[in-house]
Amino acid sequence: MITLLDRRVVLHPEHNKTNIDIPFLIPEAYHALFIRTAYSPKIVADEEFARKQIEAGVARYIPESAREKFGQWRDYLPVVNFITLSVDCEEEYIGCAHRHSPVMDHIISAEYSSAGFIRHAVTPGTWKCVLNCHAVVDETVTYSLQVFGADKNEELHDHVQAF
Amino acid sequence: MITYKPFEMHTHTYNSDGRFTLEELCDAAKAYEYQGIALTDHNTTSGFDGLPETPVINGIPVIRGIEWTTFFGHMQVLYAEKFVDWRRAKPETIDDFTAQIKAANGIVGVVHPFEVGSPMCTGCYFDFKVQKWENVDYIEVWSKAEPTRRYETPLALAMWTDLLNRGYRLAVTAGRDWHWEKKKQHAAATYIGLEDGIVSARTVRDAFRNGRTYLTCGPRMDITLRQGDAAYEIGQTVEPGCCRLTVSLDRNERRKVWEEFGITPRELRIVMNGETVCSADCLNGDDFSFDFTAQKGWFRLEMYGDALGENGKQLGLSSPFYCK
Missing domain, CATH: 2.60.40 (Immunoglobulin-like)
Known part of the structure; x- marks a missing residue:
């Protein structure tokens, strides 16, 4: 496999509710793309900080009359950082992996794509990974993104089984 | 002739954060005696990859949808003929995006507008500053299972009623936001008035554009x-x-x-x-x-x-x- 992208992105609360575009060039056609993502921390460990965040949310979203039943801050633990990945080929949207696991592997190819992505040939051109920062609550969240190109069927099948 | 059929309008599979395959979801819908569902995975339509426009899975017709899971609110888009980029929508620009969806022949619905938002449920509270409500086709007034028990239900009902009082024409839906089946729960149905009872892009668009829905818990x-x-x-x-x-x-x-x-x-x-x-x-x-x-x-x-x-x-x- 050929490494097409290997990026570490450090996220802060100012990235909360933003999309971060990470374009990369695919110089030649590949049989499949493998994408490996990981971010940390997932769970906000500081419970006192989490409590304040939740209580602010309760005050904003839940009417006073419903707070006794629905506004208990512990019911909303844990507070998490939440970043999803979406992918585009040129101007075409390939999909998004909207799931909570902080560690995920994805495959995109003409014959098979993993959950959230349509099947799509890995054609030369400008592709784009987009980090969808739904929640960056902690002061620092580190996101790593690796994209590999593969051109052998055996590799694809190996990874399909592994994923 | 218009025939009303019961649907579950808000569902997810493993293509986003649900635990169902599409087949499992349709089997579960059949057990609840729905006659159709809308598949509305978060930010993806990959569940329809390789399938017809309105697939019928194990006897259950599936309305083609996506849930725009943005940072500022969630909306369903049904049967849009081209992708409109949910990632670029912001509270002050949402009207431009609903106009693009309409131009793509899509149906727009606001869902769970009063669910708690970030950090508990990221982006779930509806913060979009919609001015052109004429671009919105429906509001999910009953959200989640057991809607009669939820404090959000009267809030969403009041929001919808206020928009009707202001002269907007919006249909109503219920949506369980069904991700998996832990236990049998009370779930409402959205009855959709379909021409000759046919479920297709054309008849579903026609039903929502003309406001032919009702909800029932029983x-x-x-x-x-x-x-x-x-x-x-x-x-x-x-x-x-x-x-x-x-x-x-x-x-x-x-x-x-x-x-x-x-x-x-x-x-x-x-x-x-x-x-x-x-x-x-x-x-x-x-x-x-x-x-x-x-x-x-x-x-x-x-x-x-x-x-x-x-x-x-x-x-x-x-x-x-x-x-x-």
């Missing part, structure tokens, strides 16, 4: 409106003046999926421009009729009764008829 409600010699469907516009609305409750349809939750309809109401104008006890009997004078604005049918051990709960809600 019995099917067959609703007919007559004014003079003319008959009207839900969502149509009548002249000011006398009209007769008839309701037939079918307490057998889907009975096994709701009766164990203590659903007992007790009262039907006609609500016009936010005020109840007539009502009837519906504990006994199945056929009811209301004679009243339609006035400029809108009117809808509401049903009240018992659910899950509580009384005075809203058990039925139609999209409005309108009056010139």
Whole structure:
């Protein structure tokens, strides 16, 4: 496999509710793309900080009359950082992996794509990974993104089984 | 001929954060005696990859949808003919995006507008500053399972009612936001009025654009409106003046999926421009009729009764008829 992208992105609360575009060039056609993502921390460990965040949310979203039943801050633990990945080929949207696991592997190819992505040939051109920062609550969240190109069927099948 | 069929309008599979395969989801929908679902995975339509426009899986037609899971609110988009980029929508620019969806022949629905937002449920609270509500086709007023127990339900009902009072025409939906099946729960149904009962992009668009939906926690409600010699469907516009609305409750349809939750309809109401104008006890009997004078604005049918051990709960809600 050929490494097409290997990026570490450090996220802060100012990235909360933003999309971060990470374009990369695919110089030649590949049989499949493998994408490996990981971010940390997932769970906000500081419970006192989490409590304040939740209580602010309760005050904003839940009417006073419903707070006794629905506004208990512990019911909303844990507070998490939440970043999803979406992918585009040129101007075409390939999909998004909207799931909570902080560690995920994805495959995109003409014959098979993993959950959230349509099947799509890995054609030369400008592709784009987009980090969808739904929640960056902690002061620092580190996101790593690796994209590999593969051109052998055996590799694809190996990874399909592994994923 | 318009035929109403029960749907579950808000579902997810493993293509986003659900745990169902599409086949498992459709089997579960069949167990709840729905006659169709909308598949609305978060930010992806990959569940439809390689399938027809409206696939039928294990006998269940599947409406092609996506849930725009943005940072500022969630919206459903049905049958858009091209991708509109959910990632770029911001509270102040949402009207541009709903206009793009309309231009792509899509249907737009606001979902769970009063669910708690970040950090508990990221982006779930509806913060978009919609000005052009004419670009929105429906609002999910009953969200999640057991909508009669949720504090969000009256808030969403008030939001929808306010928009109707301001002259906007919006249909109503219920959506379980179904991600997996842990245990059997009480879930409402959205009945959609489809031309000849056919489920297709054309008939579903037509139903939502013309406001032909109603919700029920229990019995099917067959609703007919007559004014003079003319008959009207839900969502149509009548002249000011006398009209007769008839309701037939079918307490057998889907009975096994709701009766164990203590659903007992007790009262039907006609609500016009936010005020109840007539009502009837519906504990006994199945056929009811209301004679009243339609006035400029809108009117809808509401049903009240018992659910899950509580009384005075809203058990039925139609999209409005309108009056010139």
